[in-house]
């Protein structure tokens with residue numbers, strides 16, 4: 182157990198490297214080990230949550246918020262998130278329509294803050310925070326200004342939006358799959374197409390979450406999981422005990438995660454000065 186609090190990384194209970202034991206999940210999530218999907222499959226199959234609200238990629242950068250209730254639906258939603266999907270309205274409607282009592286939400290740090298504040302400091306009778314059992318935030322360097330990025334792909338690379346079938350993040354570049362081709366773009370080249378809010382965002386890991394999850398290039402095939410409290414830590418340990426996850430100590434990665442978080446902070450500070 183680490184139990185540290187760092188102003189950039191938030192409160193850390195423990196850090197793990199994890200991967201799914203299920204080969205089907207691993208094959209779908211080659212880069213990161215599929216630990217989040219496996220953890221959620223464990224939570225659903227053991228009645229710990231009755232649904233998982235997450236974003237599902239539709240085409241290119243587009244996505245929609247869905248509720249997954251089984252492994253098949255979770256696998257369909259697995260993947261990197263490159264656009265902000267409006268969660269709040271969808272989450273509330275689904276919770277009410279399907280009478281969900283305990284949900285897990287997989288989201289980005291800015292959304293984790295919204296859900297975390299609503300759960301921990303409810304203000305309105307219409308808040309539904311008490312039904313959010315786990316908030317899982319994905320590490321995030323930014324999402325794209327949708328129209329501007331698609332325009333850039335069309336103008337500079339001749340790629341039309343309707344031909345894009347997938348976009349995925351690799352170590353230092355972004356891969357755009359379109360028709361039967363793949364275009365690799367250095368991350369530096371596409372920074373300026375990030376959403377304006379992302380340019381001043383300082384939260385890399387999702388400090389309001391129960392669990393933060395991300396990928397570190399030096400640990401290919403494994404997911405970094407940061408637990409924020411004992412409840413989240415128990416969930417992960419029990420998933421391991423029940424055979425859903427393989428776990429290794431990840432505390433040696435604190436410096437590497439902090440380095441990325443500092444890069445994001447420096448970017449935000451530079452952009453704030455520019456905007457003021």
Ligand code: SF4
Pocket residue numbers: 265289290291292321322323324376378379380382383384
């Ligand atoms: S960079 Fe910040 S504001 Fe942008 S999507 Fe990520 S968490 Fe949200």
